[in-house]
Amino acid sequence: MVAVEAAAALLAWLGASLLVLADGRRGLALGLALLTAGFAVLALAGGLQLGAAVVAAGGGIAAWQCWRSPAANWGIMPAGSTPRLVLCIGSGLLGLWIAAVVTLGPGSALRFAILVVLGLMGARVLSSSELHVVLAGIAGLALALGAAPGLDLLSDGTVPDVAGGLIAAGVMALPRSAHVHSGAAEPDKRAT
Amino acid sequence: MQLELLAAAAATLVLAVVFAPPRVVRASLLTWGLAGLAGMAAIALAPSLDLVLLIVLVLAVLQARLASHRDFATRVRGPVLAVVLLAIGLAFERVDGPVLLERFGAVGIVAGLVAAIGLFPYIHEFDPEESVVASPIPWIAFIGPLLAVTVMSWTRQVVAADVSDAFGAVLIGLGLLNVAWGSIASWRTESDAAAWRYSFMADWGLALCGFGMAISDGMAAALVLLVSVVLGRLPLYLWSRQALREKRPADRPINLLIAALLAGSAPFAGFAARVLLLRGATQLYWPLALVLALAMLLWLPASLRLGRSLGGPRGRQAVGVAIVLALNVLLGLYPQPLLKLAGL
Numbered sequence: 042m043v044a045v046e047a048a049a050a051l052l053a054w055l056g057a058s059l060l061v062l063a064d065g066r067r068g069l070a071l072g073l074a075l076l077t078a079g080f081a082v083l084a085l086a087g088g089l090q091l092g093a094a095v096v097a098a099g100g101g102i103a104a105w106q107c108w109r110s111p112a113a114n115w116g117i118m119p120a121g122s123t124p125r126l127v128l129c130i131g132s133g134l135l136g137l138w139i140a141a142v143v144t145l146g147p148g149s150a151l152r153f154a155i156l157v158v159l160g161l162m163g164a165r166v167l168s169s170s171e172l173h174v175v176l177a178g179i180a181g182l183a184l185a186l187g188a189a190p191g192l193d194l195l196s197d198g199t200v201p202d203v204a205g206g207l208i209a210a211g212v213m214a215l216p217r218s219a220h221v222h223s224g225a226a227e228p229d230k231r232a233t
Numbered sequence: 234m235q236l237e238l239l240a241a242a243a244a245t246l247v248l249a250v251v252f253a254p255p256r257v258v259r260a261s262l263l264t265w266g267l268a269g270l271a272g273m274a275a276i277a278l279a280p281s282l283d284l285v286l287l288i289v290l291v292l293a294v295l296q297a298r299l300a301s302h303r304d305f306a307t308r309v310r311g312p313v314l315a316v317v318l319l320a321i322g323l324a325f326e327r328v329d330g331p332v333l334l335e336r337f338g339a340v341g342i343v344a345g346l347v348a349a350i351g352l353f354p355y356i357h358e359f360d361p362e363e364s365v366v367a368s369p370i371p372w373i374a375f376i377g378p379l380l381a382v383t384v385m386s387w388t389r390q391v392v393a394a395d396v397s398d399a400f401g402a403v404l405i406g407l408g409l410l411n412v413a414w415g416s417i418a419s420w421r422t423e424s425d426a427a428a429w430r431y432s433f434m435a436d437w438g439l440a441l442c443g444f445g446m447a448i449s450d451g452m453a454a455a456l457v458l459l460v461s462v463v464l465g466r467l468p469l470y471l472w473s474r475q476a477l478r479e480k481r482p483a484d485r486p487i488n489l490l491i492a493a494l495l496a497g498s499a500p501f502a503g504f505a506a507r508v509l510l511l512r513g514a515t516q517l518y519w520p521l522a523l524v525l526a527l528a529m530l531l532w533l534p535a536s537l538r539l540g541r542s543l544g545g546p547r548g549r550q551a552v553g554v555a556i557v558l559a560l561n562v563l564l565g566l567y568p569q570p571l572l573k574l575a576g577l
Binding site: 139143144145146152155156159160162163166167169170171172175178179182183185186187189190192193196200201204205208211212215 | 321324327331
């Protein structure tokens with residue numbers, strides 16, 4: 042079981058790294074799919090069957106929404122993405138050190154996955170102004186937030202997992218025209 | 234404390250819609266205000282801090298979808314940073330590790346809270362021409378107070394006793410920075426709309442100091458201040474927007490009264506909060522009270538400026554201003570029922 046959890050945490054880190062390294066929708070979709078698989082397996086290992094199912098479904102829908110977008114391309118590691126690569130490797134090493142060396146007790150795989158995905162998704166959302174990238178980052182962040190109660194042995198993580206999965210699916214399914222910002226859509230200045 | 238702030242926010246929404254200036258689109262204000270209230274109720278009822286963070290994420294995405302000159306990514310940045318900092322801080326508090334990690338966790342939680350509200354050093358980008366519902370104002374004056382109280386109440390259960398000193402110290406430090414930054418910027422900035430926004434920051438600085446003291450006087454001061462932000466400063470700001478756009482400041486007696494309310498003079502709610510805060514600071518560490526007392530003088534020039542910027546309220550707007558003044562006098566003279574209700 043420990044090996045499965047470790048593999049799932051690694052998958053989550055790989056997915057988050059792909060989300061950071063990709064600019065194209067297909068690359069982001071693959072990242073979201075890997076991230077979802079990682080957190081779904083971790084939830085299942087924690088005994089949260091319902092949570093795992095909703096995380097898999099929600100993350101899967103989010104990845105599918107990203108994949109089927111028009112003009113989809115891979116866009117993984119475009120020119121000038123060395124700082125992002127360094128961020129992915131550096132955050133992975135830092136997360137691993139904190140989860141395995143600095144902190145004690147069982148569940149180091151979950152600790153690693155949560156810390157590293159939170160950090161990477163935060164960095165991705167803050168550093169990008171592309172709408173689809175930001176939404177994919179928020180979907181990944183929702184999945185990590187849903188898994189976070191697993192760090193506390195006394196708390197039940199089913200409800201946050203379900204909420205995280207639903208939010209991930211909902212964020213990517215937002216109607217595109219509503220959040221596209223353009224000069225044509227002039228805000229109503231009279232409204233307070 | 235959540236119930237009181239939720240009730241205050243609901244009352245402010247009613248005041249803002251009923252007594253709105255003639256050209257305001259009431260339906261939009263009411264719709265988004267009710268959506269905000271629903272989100273606040275969900276935050277107050279959430280059974281864990283993790284769910285609170287997920288609700289904040291949803292609210293941030295929904296608000297950032299509204300039409301605005303600022304793009305989606307820019308508007309969602311502040312709340313997302315807040316959620317990430319709070320989640321990492323919470324994770325550090327939950328795991329078994331050295332005290333240093335728990336201290337980092339406490340700093341992360343405070344930084345996340347400050348980022349969620351949009352205070353210094355995580356000030357949200359502000360466009361004076363933007364509609365209020367799409368601007369950072371709901372975070373600093375409508376949802377923010379209840380969110381802060383909720384986060385504080387959950388955090389007190391998570392933060393270990395040997396880290397609570399560091400937690401309080403960071404809150405007080407950031408609170409003092411915001412007091413200085415907000416009050417001086419509100420006085421010196423060129424734009425009147427920006428001055429209003431900075432004045433919210435200054436009030437929040439005092440509230441953070443109150444939270445950081447972690448004694449009943451400090452908590453009581455924070456609650457009274459936050460209620461006065463929601464029930465005083467916010468509706469006055471909403472009603473000042475038309476006068477700001479038409480650039481018609483006024484120097485009538487009513488403007489002086491409004492300035493007194495905004496400055497926290499007696500007998501308004503801000504005065505009671507300041508007295509409680511100074512009493513708490515004296516119990517904790519008297520030089521802090523001295524610094525706070527000096528900083529409180531900075532409210533005066535900014536408040537006179539903001540009072541003028543409201544113009545001469547007429548018609549139903551004058552009735553709204555009178556109600557806000559009366560509510561703040563009531564809260565300033567008799568804060569005890571509110572504090573009793575909050576268990577302080």
